[in-house]
Amino acid sequence: MEARMVDALLLDLSGVLYDGDDVIPGARVAVARVQASGLPVRFITNTSRKTRAQLLAHLRALGFEIEGEQLFTAVDAARQWLLQRNLRPYCLVHRNILGEFDDIDQREPDAVLIADAAEDFNYANMNRAFQLCLEGAPLLGVGYNRYFKSGGEVLMDVGAFIRAVEFASGVEATIVGKPSAEFFHQAMASTTADPQRMLMVGDDVFGDVEGALNAGIPACLVRTGKYRPGDEDRVAEDFPVVDSIVEAVELALV
Amino acid sequence: MEARMVDALLLDLSGVLYDGDDVIPGARVAVARVQASGLPVRFITNTSRKTRAQLLAHLRALGFEIEGEQLFTAVDAARQWLLQRNLRPYCLVHRNILGEFDDIDQREPDAVLIADAAEDFNYANMNRAFQLCLEGAPLLGVGYNRYFKSGGEVLMDVGAFIRAVEFASGVEATIVGKPSAEFFHQAMASTTADPQRMLMVGDDVFGDVEGALNAGIPACLVRTGKYRPGDEDRVAEDFPVVDSIVEAVELALV
Numbered sequence: 250m251e252a253r254m255v256d257a258l259l260l261d262l263s264g265v266l267y268d269g270d271d272v273i274p275g276a277r278v279a280v281a282r283v284q285a286s287g288l289p290v291r292f293i294t295n296t297s298r299k300t301r302a303q304l305l306a307h308l309r310a311l312g313f314e315i316e317g318e319q320l321f322t323a324v325d326a327a328r329q330w331l332l333q334r335n336l337r338p339y340c341l342v343h344r345n346i347l348g349e350f351d352d353i354d355q356r357e358p359d360a361v362l363i364a365d366a367a368e369d370f371n372y373a374n375m376n377r378a379f380q381l382c383l384e385g386a387p388l389l390g391v392g393y394n395r396y397f398k399s400g401g402e403v404l405m406d407v408g409a410f411i412r413a414v415e416f417a418s419g420v421e422a423t424i425v426g427k428p429s430a431e432f433f434h435q436a437m438a439s440t441t442a443d444p445q446r447m448l449m450v451g452d453d454v455f456g457d458v459e460g461a462l463n464a465g466i467p468a469c470l471v472r473t474g475k476y477r478p479g480d481e482d483r484v485a486e487d488f489p490v491v492d493s494i495v496e497a498v499e500l501a502l503v
Numbered sequence: 504m505e506a507r508m509v510d511a512l513l514l515d516l517s518g519v520l521y522d523g524d525d526v527i528p529g530a531r532v533a534v535a536r537v538q539a540s541g542l543p544v545r546f547i548t549n550t551s552r553k554t555r556a557q558l559l560a561h562l563r564a565l566g567f568e569i570e571g572e573q574l575f576t577a578v579d580a581a582r583q584w585l586l587q588r589n590l591r592p593y594c595l596v597h598r599n600i601l602g603e604f605d606d607i608d609q610r611e612p613d614a615v616l617i618a619d620a621a622e623d624f625n626y627a628n629m630n631r632a633f634q635l636c637l638e639g640a641p642l643l644g645v646g647y648n649r650y651f652k653s654g655g656e657v658l659m660d661v662g663a664f665i666r667a668v669e670f671a672s673g674v675e676a677t678i679v680g681k682p683s684a685e686f687f688h689q690a691m692a693s694t695t696a697d698p699q700r701m702l703m704v705g706d707d708v709f710g711d712v713e714g715a716l717n718a719g720i721p722a723c724l725v726r727t728g729k730y731r732p733g734d735e736d737r738v739a740e741d742f743p744v745v746d747s748i749v750e751a752v753e754l755a756l757v
Binding site for chain 1: 658
């Protein structure tokens, strides 16, 4: 392997590789190039509308070759967090992923997990989460994302609904996905690379870029997905901004 | 009229006079005493599940004698705010009060109004509000309340849902109800009393008590409604805490 500036690449999924069912132009070839180069790559996502198996199948259907051990999901991190603490969660999550928590006792909940529940973010479910937190249940969130883009539409993401429950209950959420440094560290630890010689690539200036920088990882913002002009000015640090994953992979493979 | 410490009384409704359909013990007599005493009294509420007419009818049905000109609602304040600025709001409000905005053009909205929409706080409506704000529409809220108590249950209030849209869109809401000083001032201006010789009575330590104090009005917290032990420590200033409106009226009529 030739000497490079970057020893490992961390890639966000939605908005970087694809937008809903549309592949970002050039992304398929860019990912294939990275995989063929031997550069260690990890995919880290807060997406919580799909199970790990559904995510891998979706990626394969879109033409991306990704191994299961390269994929780090916030949903997996949430499962581990709950199991380690022996908690019984009320799961305000998408019905698609409810099955991921089937083996965890959820009777008489003593914790609240909020993932991207989409249509299940309704008044009754929000109140259930709030009431448990007001009684002292810890609040766990898969991410703190503000919004995401899907099928040309911007949609409120999990962070906004977590914020609502935090505000009403006075409980501060623990975030297990991005921008949590611990989550970045899990993905990093699966490679032998030095964090300072990694590159995180994402379309979310807070969750991906600011989160990685706070975890000691250089990061790069792409102008695809949820990116909106001026996003680079919303975070104080300097970082490269590129048109898409195509240019980001160029940077990494130099 | 004898010389008193207090020259005008401002009373919150829900949690002070009643809890859902239950009258707070002693509240009916306490309000009747104030009305008979000649002490100017104003009722100021962020409640937005009922129209002004429904509120007055509800109060009458519960046995409270209150004149229309004594009642100040955040919904009225929101109407005025929108009309003064000639805005076309998307109204994320309770279906009960939709009619209050019938005379305001709501086609191609260029503003967002959030009131306590209850079951209409669903994913589709929240996204509609968010998307308009992301495009630059000003966000108007009737209050910033965290939760309220109704029929023995605590429920998330409008502030939490406003917070979610603020967080996702990056737009800061304008609050027209409590704790906005302007709203307190409207109610105050309808009396001739000096603000410093008024007394605001409420069960919400933030919206009622902190809000009034910030508007220059002495305030008193009651241990009914949404009150929870320790609430008095959540606001830095000192203020009296009493068991209910009965004791608050005692204070005011001394």
